[in-house]
Amino acid sequence: MELHLKIIGILLILLALVHAVFPKQFNWKQELSSLSIINRQLMYVHTFFIALVLFLIGLLCLTSASELANTSLGKRICLGLAIFWIVRLYFQFFVYSSKVWKGKLFETIVHLLFAIFWAYLTFVFAMLYWA
Numbered sequence: 001m002e003l004h005l006k007i008i009g010i011l012l013i014l015l016a017l018v019h020a021v022f023p024k025q026f027n028w029k030q031e032l033s034s035l036s037i038i039n040r041q042l043m044y045v046h047t048f049f050i051a052l053v054l055f056l057i058g059l060l061c062l063t064s065a066s067e068l069a070n071t072s073l074g075k076r077i078c079l080g081l082a083i084f085w086i087v088r089l090y091f092q093f094f095v096y097s098s099k100v101w102k103g104k105l106f107e108t109i110v111h112l113l114f115a116i117f118w119a120y121l122t123f124v125f126a127m128l129y130w131a
Contacts (some may be wrong), residue, residue, distance in 0.1 A: 018056075079129040081125040
């Protein structure tokens with residue numbers, strides 16, 4: 001399972017870095033221009049902190065795989081991460097509108113790939129907790 005943690009670490013760090021292109025990719029300058037300054041800034045600030053948390057969890061998985069897998073504290077951290085990722089998986093299907101991806105090939109593929117990724121994260125962290 002430590003190998004899975006290292007794989008997860010790399011993938012989460014990459015996902016964190018991808019957040020840097022969100023403003024340009026999703027045309028935030030134009031899309032968010034009608035929002036108040038506080039709402040516009042919330043989008044940028046929250047995206048930054050989501051990316052930071054993803055990066056730090058990825059770094060934790062890369063540098064502390066053995067501790068996460070083999071210590072009492074590590075197992076409790078894994079339980080918390082399993083809960084976090086299963087809630088994220090729930091949101092993938094029941095909070096985001098299917099209008100975002102349904103009938104669009106690229107968006108559907110991305111939607112399914114992320115659903116699989118969230119499920120993988122949930123499974124690995126849950127199995128580490130229960131092991």
